[in-house]
Amino acid sequence: MVQDNVLKVVDISGTNLATSCRQIFAGLYKLKHLNVSRLQCSSLSKDFFRNYTSLEELVFRSSHLDVGLTDEVSIGLLRGLPLLKYVDLSGNKLINVHDRLFTSQRNVLKSLTLADNRLTCVPNTIKYLTNLSALDITSNLISSLEDHERLVLENHRLKCPNFKLLLKGNPFECSCQTVNFIEWIYTTKLSLDDPRNYMCTDRTGVSMKMVFFYNNLPAFRETCVDRTWLIFSICASILFVLVLVTVAVGYRYRVSINYCCLVIRRRYRGYHNIEGDTTQYKYDAFVAYNFDYRFVCNDLHEHIENVMNLKLCLHHRDFQPAVDITDNIMDAISESKWIIIVITKSFLSSTWGQFELEMSRRHMFQRNSSNLIVIILDDIDKVKMPRTLYRIYNQITCLEHPGRETYLQWKDKDYDVEDAHLFWAYLKNTLLA
Template sequence: MPELEYLNLEHNSLGYFLESEKYSATNTTVLKDINLSYNGIDKLNASVFHGHPCLEKNNLSNNFLTDIHFDISHLKSLKIMDLSNNRIQGFGSRTILHLNKLFDDSNLQLNLSNNILKCSCDNIKFLQWMEERSVHFSEKNRIKCKFRNETSVLLTTFTNTLLELEKECGSYTMLIILMAVAILTVFIVIISGLVYRYRWTLRYIYYMTMSKYRRYKPEDTDHNFSYDAFISYADEDKTFIVNECIPILEVQGGMELCIHQRDFLPGEEITNNITNAIHESRKTICIIKRSFLDSYYCMFEFNIARMESIYSRGGTNILLLVFYDQLRAQDLPLVMLELVQQDSYLEYPDDEQGNIVFWDKIKEAIAL
């Protein structure tokens, strides 16, 4: 029927068929009027109207359509499109784009009567678009917009309602943004606080993990250490280490000390060297002077040794603090002051008789 201009297929059950098929096998038709109403259509084949350059009226009323998912961008002659009595709540951005092109090229009239449009913030762009393009909508007195509270308004009296909705949505959007920022801020503060609170625990776990996978080390036990003690000191105090610690504890006492300037593995990151040395030493001895407290790596060694005590030695204290200088309590970090209050420290006497007792105490502490 190459000359057919009007095709009426209403009151059939073509919905399922037209979802994937077309009603015409020809490439181009001269159809001007198509009636597909009352066919239970909820979705149409995207190309169902391809080859319809003359189409002026398209009746898709009384179906189950929720949007225009089929292609109409080429229908330059289309004057009336009846989508009344469907299930349309709003159009997607792609549909609006195609309709805008048709509106610009023709005087297309779109009938959305007896569709219950959605009056909500997530649909406000569609509603604003309808207000801007209202001349292209027919039967305005039968187009309703429904709010969440089940009340509805007609499109003919919609201008004031839209202004109120825009204000409400603007406030709602700002509230969401403020709430999101507040929640994000609280989350960041909590995470930052936890990270700061457990920073040395996290660093210890990180460095122990790195140490485990970067080079081979045999598993240590409480009775098998590479060193008897790791000596933690500032570089400014190496004279004390060379002249007293090494001769008395190693040469005379037969102990194996880990001295960073002598025993650290060349080419290895210093943090890994420190972590390995503490993990492989029975005890960690900190030579406390002002220079120790001011040194980043000395305090790093002190804190890693604390973590070693907690997480690898079952809570056994492996730290021994040796105060070479007299320091005030307020000059010490709180975690160090706790150890001092537990009497886990010695003071260097710097006199001949006192030195004998001092070094005996050191040896005794290492051997425990």
């Protein structure tokens, strides 16, 4: 401790006098200027300057403050220095400055030097320094100043008309994204350090004077607009193609998608898939037909329900009222052991007939079972068959493959008794298998 010390200036920069930035010098109560640059302050005490209550100028350059100046240290390092007006923290690789570092100097700090650091933006702390007249952030990593940063600086200029901002030596960008910043540089009333010699780099990596870019700003703005529209057009085209492909795929597989949606909806309604031959089905067979009442209600109904003692699901009799027809169809298909489709020309021209045919085929593949019986009443040219029916027709021609759909050919006219007997016998054997 130094008794009655009247020292006003101390410079121990680059010396070994301070072997640690955690030790505290006492007795220097009248000290005005302190230079502690180029010290090893990776470990820094928040009380390092506690006794320098009269300090007005602090030079603390190149002292590894990027490590030592932690948030906790920042809050207390300059506390108790109410007269501090000039601070130089250059060359410390700082990437930011804590908002509370200068809490005790909010109304007195006049000059803040943060040159040769790694700042990418204006320190937020200047909003609280009401008398700051000079901010040096030269040779940092600032590419431009965002709108909110420029607003902070303009507001500070209104409070301190003599405020000067030093920006030279930063890697500014001259691009479409920085047009507003470049225009601000040459139109602001804020005092800057030689803005006509600011350098910037364009998007191709070419370095140029920023003022040249500013002088050609109208033309460059048009280029930016053209490029923006080009990017927008490309994005819109890609989006249009994606939508078009999605619609095309959706249309191509609309039946499959519809079937999946109906299956999911049935699950949410509390139904479960019926699996295995041991399942107790509600119906022995669901009959899909279209205006073929005479055959279905007379011949088919007579032989299956009265003779074979099996239960059919007929839409005009068994569909639930006040229920969507697609749900009724899906319920009938899922709750029936067999699906009988009566093919006529009117059935194939019917929208619901096509729907029932496709849903039956999808359900058969999902359940991995051959529970589909197709009865053809009319003479139908294979060339004119719908794609779904044609696929099934081709499958059943391969009789050597088990598990295929069964076709029964019923001729309403000019059939003999023996043909009819074989028809119903085959149908009976299939349903009771």
